[in-house]
Amino acid sequence: MKRCLLLILSAVLGVTVMVSKDRGSLYGQRASLFELLPVDSTDIVFLGNSITHYCEWHELLGMPNVKNRGISGDVVDGFFERLDPVVKGHPKKIFVMGGINDISHNLEADSVATLMASLLDHIIENSPTTEIYLQSALPINNDFNRYKNIIGKDDVVVAYNKLLEQLAAERGITFINLYPLFVNEEGKLDPLYTNDGLHLLGNAYIKWRDVILPYVNQ
């Protein structure tokens, strides 16, 4: 019901949260694969967009039971739509990162956070044994001038992360703030860690791993 209201609200506001969920695209390819790859109660799932998709998490963490459920371009509502094959396996842990594509589609911080809240509640309700780790969005760097739809949205990311921290606290789940790891003095994604202002180089994934490893092993 809450989700229905969200969708109606999205329609009224004239924004779309459906952009990446085209089953005729990469979303459909990956989602159809994920429907066929089993998840079980020993698994650790990384759910997200391109930033999750482009890593090799089981290698990075040295754990065979780590499963990549990232899809490049995906939005939070897209995660929701493909959640069933994940939650029905009742994985041990889910690490979630998302929202930057929603922000690039002109959603405000509170709208994206509301979508994320709905996602978290769905996981909690359908797989109460799963430990959820909510990861912040990362800073962006528009000096690269690569992704026009995130220009000027640095503050939306900051506001969104504050809301995520609240969501996590309200639900008693762990919030992992990755933002400070990658931000430079100008408040931008440090060019040490990116080649396009949005996505990460290998060294950033190593840094990310070092922060989450205690939570993975917990």
Added chain:
Amino acid sequence: MKRCLLLILSAVLGVTVMVSKDRGSLYGQRASLFELLPVDSTDIVFLGNSITHYCEWHELLGMPNVKNRGISGDVVDGFFERLDPVVKGHPKKIFVMGGINDISHNLEADSVATLMASLLDHIIENSPTTEIYLQSALPINNDFNRYKNIIGKDDVVVAYNKLLEQLAAERGITFINLYPLFVNEEGKLDPLYTNDGLHLLGNAYIKWRDVILPYVNQ
């Protein structure tokens, strides 16, 4: 030297094989990650473009030592440029699939096969203990009208695969012809297995796995 001649030939013919190797793009992100993730002599590496990249091979095959070295959009020369972190680990096996992006950049079948020959020879020379499995290119289906640069190139794919089979035979390596698995009666990638005429749905990866599993376990 052979590779230098190839590059000169490419320049003379006015074609470029450099398209996807932009270190400022996804190529640079993935390549920089692969430089940091170790490969060792027990590993099975899947080297390729988007069709390799978009699968979760270690899950599909149920083996932790399976490593995805696919990069969406990559060309055979791009594989070559990022081969060092793979061959220096002397992996047990390498499964290679590539060439369709080169074909989309208007290279002829023999030019792409020559690039692939150079790649294979480099692996053989630098990691003689590695078993190489050369996988065919897949059929395409332009009824989807999604990728303009592969329209009318169905015959180039067929010719390229014949050359790959020869290359493998000449080098005593295994050629795995995946083309017949996915082609329909019209000579096109069966719409059962794709949503865009180029990339694969989950069911196709299951079919692919069933064919390569004996080679993986060999």
